[in-house]
């Protein structure tokens with residue numbers, strides 16, 4: 001079975017990482033705008049790629065690559081700068097962007113929350129307080145009312161594992177807290193907000209919606225192909241507690257209405273009913289397997305390649321993530337992120353040669369093809385990222401884009417990998 005004709009070959013970004021214009025046209029600050037010294041080299045996300053002013057040119061570049069979809073997020077503080085107030089200028093930016101995408105035949109895939117919580121919501125308690133559920137739903141209602149004529153694909157959250165664990169337990173992501181003892185409450189608030197948002201979107205969307213969320217998938221690649229090895233890998237991927245939190249801790253309540261051991265006392269039967277409101281797809285963000293977290297020595301012995309973030313590059317994890325998510329949840333899968341960072345530079349010929357990223361595409365994407373050939377419903381692939389951008393606390397050092405961005409001049413250049421990806425899209429994956 002080849003890739004379906006309507007397979008969504010795309011690329012992804014997030015508001016705080018690309019938009020800039022942090023205090024323009026009525027936008028209020030997000031928790032990332034005030035991250036201060038937590039960001040490397042004194043950098044900020046205040047200007048980023050200035051996509052807020054370059055959106056038209058950026059959509060033209062997406063068109064040049066032949067993208068069928070673009071996954072981006074809406075900035076909550078741009079739309080709701082203070083409690084109860086809607087910022088029409090903020091909505092106008094997204095309306096223009098969405099209409100430009102549609103006019104170019106590119107499907108908008110909208111993430112409602114990609115970590116940039118308004119500072120005013122944080123001051124109300126952020127994920128620590130149950131109040132955030134209603135505040136989030138009010139925001140979602142404004143966005144869905146405004147754009148559901150044109151938008152069909154919605155993601156309630158991006159990588160909850162990260163914005164709960166890293167932000168409130170490890171304290172390494174904004175708002176940099178260590179609420180270790182109460183983190184299960186935060187997690188419960190997020191899960192309830194997700195379930196209620198799914199129900200709300202389904203009720204009010206003007207076109208039949210397809211709703212999901214993007215998970216930080218940390219997958220264990222089986223140590224062999226015996227049934228025992230496969231079962232052991234599933235257990236490690238969904239029931240152990242490696243990395244940013246296991247897939248099952250978040251995925252089981254949402255997709256199966258079942259709480260993992262850790263949350264059993266936290267979630268009531270009523271909670272689980274709300275949280276497991278049916279979704280249409282499960283998004284997976286795929287970067288590296290969890291094997292090296294469990295068995296680092298084996299990876300080090302092999303001298304396994306790493307990217308400039310020190311992340312292991314192991315192409316097998318795309319196939320295994322898709323397959324394991326499908327086997328556990330039986331919900332169509334969308335690859336909502338997959339990509340790699342490098343220190344790309346402009347060569348004297350004015351081009352950006354990034355052979356590692358081309359290699360990366362050819363290491364990872366055949367696994368997705370295999371999954372499709374095995375009959376697993378995969379809806380699309382969104383490469384991270386459409387353009388170089390603000391990599392959170394790492395600032396602008398690591399470059400993840402298919403499009404190179406010169407942050408001084410805001411000039412864009414399609415990297416070699418962008419042309420390679422365009423080829424793959426043109427053949428609908430047959431060239432893989």
Ligand code: NOJ
Nearest residue numbers: 014158159285337384391
């Ligand atoms: C996942 C996050 O969703 C995205 O914001 C981030 O830039 C990439 N991983 C790369 O770290």
